[in-house]
Amino acid sequence: xxxxxEVRIMLSEAYSKNLSDKEIDQRIKKFGMNxxxxxxxxxxxxxxxxxxxxxxxxxxxxxxxxLSYPVxxxxxxxxxxxxxxxxxxxxxxxxxxxIRKAAAGRKVTDQxxxxxxxxxxxxxxxxxxxxxxxxxxxxxxxxxxxIYASILHLVGVKEEVxxxxxxxxxxxxxxxxxxxxxxxxxxxxxxxxxxxxxIQKQRQLDKISDKDKETLMKIAALLGKxxxxxxxxxx
Numbered sequence: 001x002x003x004x005x006e007v008r009i010m011l012s013e014a015y016s017k018n019l020s021d022k023e024i025d026q027r028i029k030k031f032g033m034n035x036x037x038x039x040x041x042x043x044x045x046x047x048x049x050x051x052x053x054x055x056x057x058x059x060x061x062x063x064x065x066x067l068s069y070p071v072x073x074x075x076x077x078x079x080x081x082x083x084x085x086x087x088x089x090x091x092x093x094x095x096x097x098x099i100r101k102a103a104a105g106r107k108v109t110d111q112x113x114x115x116x117x118x119x120x121x122x123x124x125x126x127x128x129x130x131x132x133x134x135x136x137x138x139x140x141x142x143x144x145x146x147i148y149a150s151i152l153h154l155v156g157v158k159e160e161v162x163x164x165x166x167x168x169x170x171x172x173x174x175x176x177x178x179x180x181x182x183x184x185x186x187x188x189x190x191x192x193x194x195x196x197x198x199i200q201k202q203r204q205l206d207k208i209s210d211k212d213k214e215t216l217m218k219i220a221a222l223l224g225k226x227x228x229x230x231x232x233x234x235x
Contacts, residue, residue: 016053016070076150081137107156114157126182148178
């Protein structure tokens, strides 16, 4: 039986509802003729899917086809992985509050100023997240990337995400490369900028073919060799 406090919170804040029959039909329909091969017994699959939650009213509704625990309407889903559903929801709420407070309602269109604000929010997240139970999986790459992508979305900086797909191109999530959490003494501005630069370079590399990558590596090696030669002449 829920306590008075829990009931009051539920009445004041709406949370994700379980997937509707219509949403479940849509999920199965995406697999077409392969639905039985993927889900097995469809009646049993429907019962299992009834336990999942709809992403419809989350802050980024098109990122997931379903949620493993409910979140507040308008909040970001961080894909925590504890076996305790209530624990996942509780800390999902808490981290959303921390992120929104750190953002202080600011939304920017200038990319440079946006990255500065993201750095401030990421610092607050890094301090907060390490207080949370480890079984939430906050140290996992997937969850860290979900948190970072949510910050970008909140601030208004364009996300460059990679879709993660399963059978028949059914979207199960998107991934946004993210820097590591800051250390206890904080990450310097130089290290933060270097981390973001590394992510940007990796994005660019991911978009080109292996043959072009090989050519770029050869050019970089030649430029490095030429630079060393000039330095030796100067000395």
